[in-house]
Amino acid sequence: MAWLTSSCVVQAMQSIRSPIALRTLLPQRSAAHTTHTFPRASLSTTLQQRKNVRTYATEVHQSSEVPPAGEIDFEHFRAMPARIVPVSPSYFSGIPKFYDHLLRLERLLALNATLPTVPSGEAPRKAWMKIAQFREHLGEEVPTKKYMGLLKVVYRLNCIDPSLIPEEVNAALQEFVRPGNPLGEAPAPRQLDELGRARGKGKRKASNAVVHLVEGEGEVLVNGRTLAEVFPRLHDRESATWALRCSSRLDKYNVFARVRGGGTTGQAEAMALALARALLIHEPGLKPILRKAGVVTVDPRRVERKKPGHVKARKMPAWVKR
Amino acid sequence: MVSPFCWGCLTPLRQTSRTILPSPSTAVSRGPAFHTSAALQFMGRPSQGGKKGSTVLKFRQPAVAAMKKKKKFVEKARPPPVGERKAIRKRIVLSNPNALEVEGLQELSEETMVDSRLRGTALALPVPMLDQLRAVQAFKPKQGWSIFRRPCTVLRRETLELGRFFDNVTGDVERRGAVIKKIVGGARKSGKSVHLLQAMAMGFIKKWVVFTIPEAQELVSATSSYAPLSEENPNLYVQNEATAALLSRTVAANKDVLSGLRVSQNHPTVPAAKPGMTLEDLAKTGAQDQASAWAVFQALWKELTATGPAPGLEKHYTPRPPILVTVDGLGHWMTESQYRNAQFKLIHAHDLVFVRHFLSLLKPGQDQPSLPNGGALLYATSTTNNPPYVYTLDVALKQVAARDAGVEPSSPQFPQPEPYSKTDPRVFEVLESPKSKHAQEGRLQHQILGGVTHDEARGFMEYFARSGLLQETISDGWVSEKWTLAGGGVIGELERIGKRLRVAA
Amino acid sequence: MVYILGLNFTESILVKKALQSFFGIGTDTSARLLARYHIHPTCKVGELANKQVLDLTAALSDMKIENDLRRQVLDDIKRLRETGTTRGRRHALGLPVRGQRTRTQIKTAIKLNRVDRRL
Numbered sequence: 031m032a033w034l035t036s037s038c039v040v041q042a043m044q045s046i047r048s049p050i051a052l053r054t055l056l057p058q059r060s061a062a063h064t065t066h067t068f069p070r071a072s073l074s075t076t077l078q079q080r081k082n083v084r085t086y087a088t089e090v091h092q093s094s095e096v097p098p099a100g101e102i103d104f105e106h107f108r109a110m111p112a113r114i115v116p117v118s119p120s121y122f123s124g125i126p127k128f129y130d131h132l133l134r135l136e137r138l139l140a141l142n143a144t145l146p147t148v149p150s151g152e153a154p155r156k157a158w159m160k161i162a163q164f165r166e167h168l169g170e171e172v173p174t175k176k177y178m179g180l181l182k183v184v185y186r187l188n189c190i191d192p193s194l195i196p197e198e199v200n201a202a203l204q205e206f207v208r209p210g211n212p213l214g215e216a217p218a219p220r221q222l223d224e225l226g227r228a229r230g231k232g233k234r235k236a237s238n239a240v241v242h243l244v245e246g247e248g249e250v251l252v253n254g255r256t257l258a259e260v261f262p263r264l265h266d267r268e269s270a271t272w273a274l275r276c277s278s279r280l281d282k283y284n285v286f287a288r289v290r291g292g293g294t295t296g297q298a299e300a301m302a303l304a305l306a307r308a309l310l311i312h313e314p315g316l317k318p319i320l321r322k323a324g325v326v327t328v329d330p331r332r333v334e335r336k337k338p339g340h341v342k343a344r345k346m347p348a349w350v351k352r
Numbered sequence: 353m354v355s356p357f358c359w360g361c362l363t364p365l366r367q368t369s370r371t372i373l374p375s376p377s378t379a380v381s382r383g384p385a386f387h388t389s390a391a392l393q394f395m396g397r398p399s400q401g402g403k404k405g406s407t408v409l410k411f412r413q414p415a416v417a418a419m420k421k422k423k424k425f426v427e428k429a430r431p432p433p434v435g436e437r438k439a440i441r442k443r444i445v446l447s448n449p450n451a452l453e454v455e456g457l458q459e460l461s462e463e464t465m466v467d468s469r470l471r472g473t474a475l476a477l478p479v480p481m482l483d484q485l486r487a488v489q490a491f492k493p494k495q496g497w498s499i500f501r502r503p504c505t506v507l508r509r510e511t512l513e514l515g516r517f518f519d520n521v522t523g524d525v526e527r528r529g530a531v532i533k534k535i536v537g538g539a540r541k542s543g544k545s546v547h548l549l550q551a552m553a554m555g556f557i558k559k560w561v562v563f564t565i566p567e568a569q570e571l572v573s574a575t576s577s578y579a580p581l582s583e584e585n586p587n588l589y590v591q592n593e594a595t596a597a598l599l600s601r602t603v604a605a606n607k608d609v610l611s612g613l614r615v616s617q618n619h620p621t622v623p624a625a626k627p628g629m630t631l632e633d634l635a636k637t638g639a640q641d642q643a644s645a646w647a648v649f650q651a652l653w654k655e656l657t658a659t660g661p662a663p664g665l666e667k668h669y670t671p672r673p674p675i676l677v678t679v680d681g682l683g684h685w686m687t688e689s690q691y692r693n694a695q696f697k698l699i700h701a702h703d704l705v706f707v708r709h710f711l712s713l714l715k716p717g718q719d720q721p722s723l724p725n726g727g728a729l730l731y732a733t734s735t736t737n738n739p740p741y742v743y744t745l746d747v748a749l750k751q752v753a754a755r756d757a758g759v760e761p762s763s764p765q766f767p768q769p770e771p772y773s774k775t776d777p778r779v780f781e782v783l784e785s786p787k788s789k790h791a792q793e794g795r796l797q798h799q800i801l802g803g804v805t806h807d808e809a810r811g812f813m814e815y816f817a818r819s820g821l822l823q824e825t826i827s828d829g830w831v832s833e834k835w836t837l838a839g840g841g842v843i844g845e846l847e848r849i850g851k852r853l854r855v856a857a
Numbered sequence: 858m859v860y861i862l863g864l865n866f867t868e869s870i871l872v873k874k875a876l877q878s879f880f881g882i883g884t885d886t887s888a889r890l891l892a893r894y895h896i897h898p899t900c901k902v903g904e905l906a907n908k909q910v911l912d913l914t915a916a917l918s919d920m921k922i923e924n925d926l927r928r929q930v931l932d933d934i935k936r937l938r939e940t941g942t943t944r945g946r947r948h949a950l951g952l953p954v955r956g957q958r959t960r961t962q963i964k965t966a967i968k969l970n971r972v973d974r975r976l
Contacts, residue, residue, distance in 0.1 A: 247806075248836040259540065278833075
């Protein structure tokens with residue numbers, strides 16, 4: 031098996047290519063390492079001799095001291111493999127272990143393709159390894175796209191009817207499950223704190239907001255100021271309190287918000303999201319209404335960055351002929 | 353030579369006539385076909401401006417013949433006459449004939465202004481009083497009076513408190529001669545100026561003498577004349593034009609009260625003030641003769657704050673009514689004015705005797721209260737019209753509130769300006785008001801107008817609905833929703849919401 | 858019509874502008890003159906009191922303005938030219954005097970700096 035490691039193979043190849051003078055040593059190499067000293071010593075002595083003898087450049091040099099190459103011992107050479115074959119067929123792919131896994135899974139899928147399946151929603155939920163974990167597990171730089179392809183096969187195998195699934199498949203799938211039990215520990219539902227406050231966070235554009243919601247009579251303080259002072263535009267005030275308004279809870283709660291960053295629109299809508307999340311802690315039953323009102327949905331859009339060579343993110347400078 | 357026939361369809365091709373083509377002999381003498389400028393230079397420049405044959409270029413004269421542009425026909429509208437634009441800007445419309453008449457609308461009167469059952473309802477200002485209020489410039493152009501049939505104000509908690517005070521000072525024997533001194537602050541659109549207006553209206557109802565300074569900025573913005581007060585006081589400046597304007601405002605608004613009072617003090621500095629003449633006439637002389645305006649104002653003030661007649665003039669004396677003084681935009685008085693002294697240095701606003709007089713009223717009087725016959729000082733700050741540095745005033749007002757709450761100036765809780773901040777010691781000095789020796793004289797307070805309550809907001813929105821501006825059923829839930837949107841019942845924001853809904857409907 | 862230093866001004870113009878119409882009085886000098894006699898900056902000529910007009914006239918007559926100032930400036934330029942200084946030569950050549958670049962933008966110098974300089 032020593033041949034399998036790459037360094038051994040390279041050594042072997044180099045030794046094959048090395049000068050014929052040394053080739054004679056090849057068969058003996060495994061027998062005795064001490065023989066290495068012999069040709070070197072003889073070579074160095076001949077060189078020294080050559081140094082001591084002063085000759086003319088045109089003079090024909092008598093090289094009788096250098097011994098001729100010995101005959102190749104073909105019998106021993108034949109015992110070596112003619113071509114070194116790696117164990118894994120995907121050895122030269124760069125990520126052999128990954129392809130071994132993939133090929134194994136595909137073989138399993140082909141064997142069990144005829145088994146009945148269940149819809150993907152009813153298949154047993156398992157937390158599959160994330161790409162970073164998988165890379166660490168294999169020790170290979172697996173591209174994300176390739177891993178996604180592998181996961182597709184995994185998903186398909188997982189959809190086989192649980193009562194009929196072969197033990198072999200189950201064992202194979204188990205290798206891709208994240209260690210521990212991540213799905214078992216669902217995050218604890220958020221609670222009101224001891225003072226009856228609900229806390230929600232929201233982001234929109236470049237703004238972020240933190241809202242503390244308590245039961246009260248409809249007072250709103252944003253950064254310590256009233257709603258009218260912070261948002262001069264009536265539309266912003268409405269959108270900031272939209273979650274309470276569409277559930278007609280505007281006079282049942284007091285809002286204390288801290289908003290940072292961005293402009294007025296972003297701040298108002300960040301506050302709307304944070305407020306909706308805080309309200310859901312108080313009354314989880316409002317979720318369908320708030321979802322319909324569009325205050326639970328996160329708007330992930332951000333300003334696209336400006337690029338070099340462009341005037342803005344996409345705009346190009348005017349094209350002028352000459 | 354091209355064949356005269358098209359070989360595809362065997363029809364004769366049209367040939368260009370030889371005469372159209374340029375003859376080789378003429379083409380040489382003419383300029384090149386495309387570049388007119390070169391040709392023009394070759395043939396000599398066209399004469400410009402009457403100078404014939406002058407081919408010498410002037411300095412930087414364009415080498416290309418200038419194209420004559422077609423003159424655009426611009427219709428020149430005559431600009432409006434001088435002062436008309438300002439008149440339009442400052443015009444105050446108090447009535448809208450398209451708005452509905454509100455049924456059962458009560459007027460502000462002696463009874464209604466103290467009736468706490470009416471709290472939260474809109475009360476109309478009496479029609480005869482509108483002229484007086486206009487005379488003292490109580491209405492501001494952007495207060496939205498023009499969308500209703502009649503000018504009305506909401507009776508809110510602060511108004512009722514003020515009404516009770518007015519009632520007590522005039523009616524109650526024990527409280528006679530009481531003075532309140534308030535600096536009215538609060539958020540933007542919280543109704544500070546309208547609060548002053550309500551005070552003026554109550555003053556007119558109760559037959560007080562009302563002095564108003566509707567724009568404090570006008571006194572310090574260097575738009576009216578000024579002069580040193582006298583030889584002895586070269587560092588104090590008198591503003592005769594502004595004083596005359598104040599006198600004429602006061603005369604126009606308080607005609608009834610002033611015509612019933614007679615000069616009963618000696619005024620050696622004012623020769624026009626003869627014993628027995630009415631105070632109305634006295635004030636009129638000052639309004640007409642600007643040079644003596646300040647002296648006349650001082651004489652008038654002396655008369656109004658007199659508690660008894662001068663010896664020998666007893667027959668002219670009648671008890672003096674209380675005085676109401678309102679100032680709007682106090683911040684402008686708390687910094688340097690735009691006026692310059694002879695050394696070209698800016699004059700501090702406190703060196704203008706007009707400003708100094710009204711600010712000195714905030715301090716407790718020495719021998720007698722600053723308003724011996726009772727009265728009220730209501731000085732409102734502004735949030736939108738302020739000079740650049742009002743930081744000192746902010747701190748000073750916090751100090752006023754702290755002093756009023758009983759915090760000792762030596763205690764660590766007493767608000768102090770930040771170290772290294774630039775403050776004006778004269779502002780602290782003028783707003784530092786120790787407790788008065790006189791029981792009737794109240795201490796300087798900082799009253800902050802907040803939002804109205806839910807009930808008051810409901811009354812206000814109902815008034816909108818009854819005027820035909822709102823077409824919604826007004827319920828408690830609806831009102832409290834608007835109350836929140838208006839930043840906690842800020843009345844100006846409520847009005848904005850009421851107006852906006854009208855457009856949407 | 859109000860006479861200030863022998864000149865006639867319509868009543869509707871600002872005193873500040875009236876003063877600036879004299880050669881040698883600019884914004885700063887006029888503002889200082891106004892402050893010296895306690896005239897506010899938006900004052901019109903018609904609103905001036907008689908005494909203020911006389912004061913202004915007296916102050917202006919003490920100042921070196923109009924022809925006196927023009928003569929002095931011309932004399933200074935002439936002196937520079939006669940002593941043969943570089944500045945005098947630049948004045949005579951119609952070129953900028955104070956070390957400006959001459960590659961572009963010397964129209965003012967071309968217009969003003971000549972041998973028989975006018976002001």
